[in-house]
Amino acid sequence: MTKRSLKKSNKHFQKAIQKLPLGVTSNFRYWGDEETIYVDRASGCRIRDIDGNEYIDYRLAYGPTILGYADPRVDQAAREGIEIGGVFALSTELEYEVAQKISSMVPSAELVRFSNSGTEAVLAALRVARAYSNRDGYIMLEGGYHGVSDSALWDINLDDWDPATGEPEITPSSKGIPERLSEMVHLVPMNDANRLEDLLKKKHNEIGALLIEPILGNCCSIAAEQDYVDSVRELCTKYDVVLIIDEVKTGFRVAKGGVQELYGIDADLCTYAKSMANGYPIAALCGKEDLMRSIKYGGVLHGGTFTAHSVAISAANKTLEIIGSTDALETVKRYGQDLRDGLSQILTDHNVPYSFTGHPSMSGLFFAEEPPTNARDFRNSNYPFYEKLAEELLEFGVLCEFDPREPWFICEAHAKDALEPTLDAFRAALEITLKRENVE
Template sequence: MLKNSKPVTESLLKQAHHNMPMGVADNYRYWGEENTVFVKSSQGCTITDADDQEFIDFRLAYGPIILGYRDSRVDKEVVTVITERGTISGFSTDLDSQVVELIKQMCPNIEKMRFANSGTEAVIGAVRTARGFTGRNKIVVVEGGFHGLYDEMMWKSDVDNWDTDTEIAPKITAFGGGIPPATREHLETVPLNDFTAIDEVFARVGDDIAAIVIEPILGNCGSIASSQEYMQKLRDICDANGTLLIMDEVKTGFRVAKGGAQELYGIYADLTTYAKAMGNGYPVAAFGGRADVMDVIGFGNNGVTHGGTYTANMIALSAAKATLTILNETDAYDTINKVGADIQHLLSRVFTKHGIEHQFAGPDAMFGIHFGHQIPNNYRDWKKTDSDLYTQFAHNLIESGIMLEPDSREPWFICESHQHIDLIQLENIADAAMKKAIAERK
């Protein structure tokens, strides 16, 4: 059990309140005055907070850590490159093509790429490219998906405030202030795995739909997955209507398989976005796909503009090169998938012992946990699960040194370093955390 008093954390948060809104550098890092975490160091699959309390981490910075924190194989490559060559020059380097060629070996859907610095930037690039290629405006997204913090993608299906007994669809609301209503003009939202809804949108505005943008496995909604048939439906409806299929693999890419979710489905996108796992925590992202589509990027009449000061900097690309080489050439995925499966088995034993109906969603490297009698089919179904019990369980785990997001919409992320954790100890901690959560509920 962790200490109740966290004097260093308290003082850091107090100081931070003078310097940043909410006292944090990112809204989602604010977990309240009592629970906001300040990290002092990380190693492998553990993080240590400012008060020297150690956590086994299943949050992994929202997914980028695929090998482990401070992986020496990756860090060494980055340090060598930046000390011997530098960071940026505003010119091309040989690393640009080396990294794309590595990605092409792993992801057969990629013919040409461009780099970016974050998942958000990669999505912006892919959507702009799709619009440039098709000459159309609209994009279709899926309820419960997340594609980054830029105005057009900051419209969400307000399932939190939605009544599950109604036939009426949840309202689409802005994430918050500062988002002009006009940014919603070209956005269409459909529930995942709903064939009627996608047919209806295409019947209504199909000739102006540039792209469907989808996370094939909802990394921001408990790893609820598209069915094989639905993914095929999206591929077919895009082909029939001259629309591009963009798969946002910012979370799933280089995590759930070498070739990401597309390898698992055997269904391929026209454009794909990558970030997170491709750099094991270094800020690197990319988008790419069909050469004929990507070649719309350029100068001249209607050429799509893409670039940026830090694009393809050598910190990012050396990290990507090292991470992808390891993922491509070692058995890291076998290790990650095995430990992910073992953890689900032990959690399942704990939930069953306590009489909790439960479901796991998504792949072993990034699984969601849902308390209920069936795997949710989409975001609306998620609302019918007992997410409050999950949150209580998660808080109890955190108190016992297991870090995760206390919201069942965020999956458990597994990295190669988790192979070293003590599974018996984890099972005992989970058992106590669930026992306490049930008692707290009564």
Template sequence: MSENLWKKALELFAGGVNSPVRAAVKPYPFYVEKSEGAFLYTIDGQRLIDYVLGYGPLILGHAHPYVKKKIIEQIEKGWLYGTPSKKEIELAEKIRSHIPSAEKIRFVNSGTEATMLAIRLARGYTKREKILKFDGNYHGAHDYALINAGSAVSEFNVIISSGIPTSIINTVIVCKYNDLDCVEKHLRTEEIAGVIVEPVMGNMGVILPEQDFLNGLRELTKTYNSVLIFDEVITGFRLGLSGAQGYFKVIPDLTTLGKIIGGGLPIGAVTGKKEIMSNLTPEGKVFNAGTFNANPLTMAAGIATIEVLETTNAYDIANKASKEIAEELDNSLSKKNFKYTINRIQSMFQFFIGISKVTNADDARLANKDLYVKIHEKLLKLGVFIPPSQFETIFTSSSHSDEIVNLTIEAIHKVVSEI
């Protein structure tokens, strides 16, 4: 059945899909009939334990009953007003109460829009043009971010997307992740509007900041009057309610959010210092607008998701699942005669085979991607869905109960013993 849909999809969509990584599931992607808790149910009748979780937003698992109830309540009241609603105030207040850098907020509709706007804000505020980013960091699918980006960009061997003008490429400087010397060199010698970074890299697999990297970025950007932007589209409300900035206690000037704050509906947000945020239209001259910005349906799903995170032990369950699975995977892999490493933080992790330490994108590129894909394929046959790409993150949720974790561990032991 998925096979038939795929044949039609290949006629309808470039590469058969509407977002490239989805085509990485071979020989063709499975089509989903419904999802609930930790499970995806395919139209071919397979039940899969899901560790992709919509690529990050579903920290409570699929179709969480409370989030569902709140979405339905909002649907009864209409879903697009074209004028402000109380829900945007509620979600903004929640975000501001948890995210240390959040003073003012602008809601948009995707992480892509959020980082595009944060970069424009940094440029408008500093009156400078250049942006510094890191090799392998992915900040969405716009021109300023598709230079040495991670995620599907890397998976499909696109170093710099075709279609981006050279004049734009020349405004983006790329340093290696965890390389403060490179950052200092450029900040010292060039006028740089802003430094954008994933405080934990989730788009080359998981790569952690080395001690003092984020602190170093904070100090250097302060010294050279450059705007520090944390792209917390993945880490925001995943590493905890206060995101990576709370976890590492480093406060950026601007933060981009997405994924979890929309509870699984499309969202993005830019938040940060009043002094910078006030440059946005209609208060200032940095333009942003959106038909769907702060739409009440997404706001309702986001508020409900954060409420559950605030009032239950959701983080504990998700983190425990990730820890146990990563530990058992480590156990299994340690019996093999190859090098490997597992990078984990809270409810996100990834493993790399063939290399014993991964601290930047170059290291990640050395991992045995073919073996990763083989493990992904074998797990899928046993009903466990991890990302089809080495360069994505394995996520856990509060719906990954002990029983589900144990089923997963069993599958992992079997698969690793066979490779």
């Protein structure tokens, strides 16, 4: 098989690197000096790069594309949003309309404030929780990801962890994060309610918030057990800790009411972004009225020049209308399940041990028979094999993230015609990867 040509992307990289760190606008978009690709166009579930290579995309920009790229219904609404005029340091009537739509699908979203990104919505959630509880400390789950703020970029260091020597170290995920913030950060493994209760018993006087994704959208989509989620809710109520459910990846994707609907649980605060506008930049902090009313003069400050930009809010209005009134999410789920079934058959035919995690709309693919129950279990997967397979898949026109912790995202447009070509590509890429493994 001839390799894809990346001639134009490579040439552009050499130009871009002179002006942009790593030649890109997010560290995660840099794949190597000769591997980084630049997008020409995307439509439906397909991306074309500037060399003309086409890919069926399962990264979907890390989740926001829930209907498909350049969805004509949403893009038309965005065009109408342009006509409104942008931003004004004033509000529009559309904000109320979109807030109503969110509340109608998410019962805990009694009040809504818009932000521009998931990072900003999470920052605002933590601030409201601190103001409300009068406690600065907060708990996150190991393997969780909540954006690029200094408060959120903490995780366990699995690379250097030797289970024989005790607990993994908690480290910032970037240089430049003040070390002293660590005094406020606590991390616990998912699906261990006893650990959580021990921590709360000892430190509830310092801890005001628990920030969690019940499906770890940045760690193989590892899913919480129902009992664990029920305990989390009970413990937060018992110890008077604000429960923030980060639905930036799961919201308007795994169900109309997100992960809260799946588990039958109500957050105190919850955050949305990605799928709520099919890729237009908008996010929302939502929550119970008594907490959200902390946002006021003399209380919590929340704002931002670009919040509820008329293009993004119009796109959100249309996207939420589609999600709320059609079976788009059912289509996404069904395709995700069909994809799992097809991949399972191929992996079984080739005697490769595997398991899937999370929801079919954002599946984690794990190369071990036992699915992981927390981030530490990720080490049990044959992730070097995953990385090699992902590289081969690219050559066959299927784009999934090289980092095996990122799930396979599904959009409505996949259901049109992507299944057979994806399975054909997967079979071919798997066979080459296995052959290479045997030779090496």
